Each structure stands twice: as C-alpha cells, then as structure tokens.
Amino acid sequence: MTTAVHTAPDYLLRLGDDALVAAQRLCWWATRAPQLEEDVALANIALDLLGQARALLGHAGRVEGRGRDEDTLAFLRDDRAFTNVQLVELADTDFADAVTRLLFFGVYQDLLYRRLTASTDPVLAAIAVKSAKETAYHVDHAAAWTVRLGDGTEESHRRMRRATRDLWPYTHELFVSDEVFARAATDGTGVDPAGLRAPWRERITTVLTEATLPVPEDGWAPGGGRHGLHTEAFGPLVLEMQGLHRAHPGARW
Amino acid sequence: MVTAERIRAAVAAVPDPEIRVVTIAELGILREVSVDGDGSTAVTITPTYVGCPAMDTIRADIRAAARRAGAPDVRVDTVWSPAWTTRWIGEEARAKLAAAGIAPPGDLPESSGDLPEPVGAAPAGTRLLPLAVTGTPPAPACPRCGGRAERLARFGSTACKSLWRCESCGEPFDHFKEH
Known part of the structure; x- marks a missing residue:
C-alpha cells in the first residue's frame, strides 16, 4: 500500500480563497458589463473560478480532517480567517478594473496551475490539470480586452492606464514567499510563488506593450492578505457572500 | 432478477x-x-x-x-483525473450535436500543454511571447448550411460552448468548444 501524499491545508486554503473571492467579485458584473455577451463571459469565468474554489476548499477540508467541508470553509469563516491576496477582493469602479485584474490574476493562476500539474499530491495535480485548461482561456479573453481597450480610443486607453496603474501595487503580494509556500515547494506538493514573478512579468509586459500601455513603475507594495489582513472592500464582499447561508444554515435548493 | x-x-x-x-x-x-x-x-x-x-x-x-x-x-x-476532454466525444454524438444546431468540437492537437510559438520578427535583444495562450482554434462550420462563421463571443449559454454567427445564412449558433 502506498502512502497518499497530501498538501498542507493552509496552502490549499490560500489557493481556494483566491479563486473563491475572485469569483465572488466577478459575479458583481453580471447585468453590469458593457454588453450582454460580456455578462455571459464574466459569469462563465466566475463559474470556473467557483468550481476551482469548491475543489480546492473541499480538498483542504478533507486533508485537515476537522469536519469542515467546502460550505463551512466558504460561508462560516470570519473575514480575518480568509487568506486570499488583496488583489482579488478590491471593488471595481470601472470595466477596466475587471479586465486588468482578470489579466493580472489570470496569468498568475495560469503559471501556477501549469506547475501544479506536477504536484506530488495526486488530487491537487488533477485539479490543476483541469483548472489550467480553463484559466488559459480566461487569459486569452483578458488579453484580447486589454489590447482592444488599451489600443482603442483615447478614453478607453486612459481608463486602462488608470486601472493598470492602480492595481499594479497589489500584484506584488502574489509572489511573496513565506514558510507555508516554502514548505509546500520543498515537499513537492506546491509551488513557491516567488519563482512565478519573472515569467508573469514577461507575459504581462507582452500584453501591455501590444496594448500600447506602459508597464507601471514598482513602488508601494501592500500585503497581508495571506495572513488575514484585508482591505476595506473585503468586509461587504464577505457579508454578501455569506449572508444567505448564515441566515438559513444548511439552506439548499 | x-x-x-x-x-x-x-x-x-x-x-x-x-x-x-x-x-x-x-x-x-x-x-x-x-x-x-x-x-x-x-x-x-x-x-x-x-x-x-x-x-x-x-x-x-x-x-x-x-x-x-x-x-x-x-x-x-x-473524479477529476483523467481530465475530461472533447476528444472523448464520438462521431455519433458529434452528428447529434450538429443536428441540434450545435457545431461539434474540432480536433485538438495531441499535446496542447505547450504555449504556441508566435511567428514574426522580434525587436533586437527581445523574443516574442504568445499573446493568446490557447492558440486560435479553427472556426467551426455553420451546422445549418456549412458556411463560414465568425465568433461573436468566447463564452456561451453553458460553460462548454461559445457563440458564433454564420456569414452565409446569418444564423447565430452555439459551438461546443475544443477542450
């Protein structure tokens, strides 16, 4: 009998929380996108991300062995227990924000999942194989919009320039390593995100250049999401996401 | 029994x-x-x-x-593994999809894990990177008249479909995406 390799639950929670909160934020765009096809597109992408979150959180709960399932982890943790990066929780003020975040976060996820297909944890590797195929498609979509808007009208260029500049500081947190990531990388179950920074930057630079957008300057680098510190946009997001489940525990339809 | x-x-x-x-x-x-x-x-x-x-x-x-x-x-x-792929959809099912007005998925290259190499000249000291990571799949033929089609949206009425329009008969139709 072989011993099953399991990933540390706190590593899985980070990946699952990123996907869950990104999905929740993206859902907001349904009925608000600039065209009907885009409502459908963003809702579809959110659905893929939600599926990834369910798989990752479900796996985290089973590995942890404390009886917490995907619903418990998504709906019954307080905001300080979520370990997602702040990039995915920020509220959008413009479609340019949604496009930019989808590009920044999507390229990160694409690089991450491709590497996780070689995880020594067979469940995580299987989730990564499926998710990588979906994420590649999200990145295509985000890159196409980035070029269309960046290399579009003066107004669309101005808005994309503002969005890329505003979101850029929050991308640094994607690549900050710590003991949780280092342990997962050492035992082969996970990936140290510090190694994703260079290829991420290369891919993003290609897209922004094609879109006639400057690559923003590095500077302020907020963080803390991995340790439960979140922005002021996060509380209302969690309230909305958890409201129904908390008012009607175990609700089903 | x-x-x-x-x-x-x-x-x-x-x-x-x-x-x-x-x-x-x-x-x-x-x-x-x-x-x-x-x-x-x-x-x-x-x-x-x-x-x-x-x-x-x-x-x-x-x-x-x-x-x-x-x-x-x-x-x-x-189960998640092996990951589902449209390669598993047989000829008979493809015919049923087409008969229902859904363009069936086209062929996938055997190895789709690698990024497609872009073609063209890169500025000195740099190299080209692909913009679209999935490459461009061939356009499906219109399931009604077989005409050429243009893509209206990468996403459609379900997770597995995209939305197209025939340039000959003008009808919009769903396409089961290669995956």
Whole structure:
C-alpha cells in the first residue's frame, strides 16, 4: 500500500480563497458589463473560478480532517480567517478594473496551475490539470480586452492606464514567499510563488506593450492578505457572500 | 432478477441536462458503472468543466435511472483525473450535436500543454511571447448550411460552448468548444 501524499491545508486554503473571492467579485458584473455577451463571459469565468474554489476548499477540508467541508470553509469563516491576496477582493469602479485584474490574476493562476500539474499530491495535480485548461482561456479573453481597450480610443486607453496603474501595487503580494509556500515547494506538493514573478512579468509586459500601455513603475507594495489582513472592500464582499447561508444554515435548493 | 446490463444501459442513457440530445455516456462524463450481484450500483463520473453546474442534476438523474432499472442502492463518485476532454466525444454524438444546431468540437492537437510559438520578427535583444495562450482554434462550420462563421463571443449559454454567427445564412449558433 502506498502512502497518499497530501498538501498542507493552509496552502490549499490560500489557493481556494483566491479563486473563491475572485469569483465572488466577478459575479458583481453580471447585468453590469458593457454588453450582454460580456455578462455571459464574466459569469462563465466566475463559474470556473467557483468550481476551482469548491475543489480546492473541499480538498483542504478533507486533508485537515476537522469536519469542515467546502460550505463551512466558504460561508462560516470570519473575514480575518480568509487568506486570499488583496488583489482579488478590491471593488471595481470601472470595466477596466475587471479586465486588468482578470489579466493580472489570470496569468498568475495560469503559471501556477501549469506547475501544479506536477504536484506530488495526486488530487491537487488533477485539479490543476483541469483548472489550467480553463484559466488559459480566461487569459486569452483578458488579453484580447486589454489590447482592444488599451489600443482603442483615447478614453478607453486612459481608463486602462488608470486601472493598470492602480492595481499594479497589489500584484506584488502574489509572489511573496513565506514558510507555508516554502514548505509546500520543498515537499513537492506546491509551488513557491516567488519563482512565478519573472515569467508573469514577461507575459504581462507582452500584453501591455501590444496594448500600447506602459508597464507601471514598482513602488508601494501592500500585503497581508495571506495572513488575514484585508482591505476595506473585503468586509461587504464577505457579508454578501455569506449572508444567505448564515441566515438559513444548511439552506439548499 | 436484476440484470446488471439493464442498470448499465439505464445509466448510460441519462441525457445531459443542458444539452439533452446527447447522453452523459456519449459526452464522456460517465466513466464507469459497476453493478454487484444484488444490483448495488457504483457509478463514476467526471465533470466537463470544474465548475459545471449540471453535476448535481446529473448525479440525481443517475440515481433515479439506476433505481428505476432495479438497483437497490446507488453510489455516485466524482473524479477529476483523467481530465475530461472533447476528444472523448464520438462521431455519433458529434452528428447529434450538429443536428441540434450545435457545431461539434474540432480536433485538438495531441499535446496542447505547450504555449504556441508566435511567428514574426522580434525587436533586437527581445523574443516574442504568445499573446493568446490557447492558440486560435479553427472556426467551426455553420451546422445549418456549412458556411463560414465568425465568433461573436468566447463564452456561451453553458460553460462548454461559445457563440458564433454564420456569414452565409446569418444564423447565430452555439459551438461546443475544443477542450
């Protein structure tokens, strides 16, 4: 009998929380996108991300062995227990924000999942194989919009320039390593995100250049999401996401 | 007497809840059906997309179909690996999709894991990187008239489809995306 390799639950929670909160934020765009096809597109992408979150959180709960399932982890943790990066929780003020975040976060996820297909944890590797195929498609979509808007009208260029500049500081947190990531990388179950920074930057630079957008300057680098510190946009997001489940525990339809 | 064959056939005949012209077996969602001597049935399925919202309905439909065929109890397990691919959709199912106005998926290259290499000249000291990581799949032919089509949207009415319009007959249609 072989011993099953399991990933540390706190590593899985980070990946699952990123996907869950990104999905929740993206859902907001349904009925608000600039065209009907885009409502459908963003809702579809959110659905893929939600599926990834369910798989990752479900796996985290089973590995942890404390009886917490995907619903418990998504709906019954307080905001300080979520370990997602702040990039995915920020509220959008413009479609340019949604496009930019989808590009920044999507390229990160694409690089991450491709590497996780070689995880020594067979469940995580299987989730990564499926998710990588979906994420590649999200990145295509985000890159196409980035070029269309960046290399579009003066107004669309101005808005994309503002969005890329505003979101850029929050991308640094994607690549900050710590003991949780280092342990997962050492035992082969996970990936140290510090190694994703260079290829991420290369891919993003290609897209922004094609879109006639400057690559923003590095500077302020907020963080803390991995340790439960979140922005002021996060509380209302969690309230909305958890409201129904908390008012009607175990609700089903 | 409960026949294992009858239960297997009933489970395989469950239609996909979102694309009802094809069965879960034809789509490749159904991976395995095993039936014990007393008819107890264990079914293994795999989702098309990881967040496919039809999975709960598919599980319920499998249980109901197996029970109607005489299974005293039914267990449905979900697996992620091997990852579902449109390569598993057979010729007959592709014909059914086309007949229902859904352009079936085209062929996928054997290895789709690598980034496609861009063509063209890069500025000195730099190299070109692909903008679109999935490459551009060939446009599907219109399922009604066979005409050339243009893509209206990368996403469609379900996770597995995109939206196109025929340039000859002008009709919009769904395309089952290569995956």
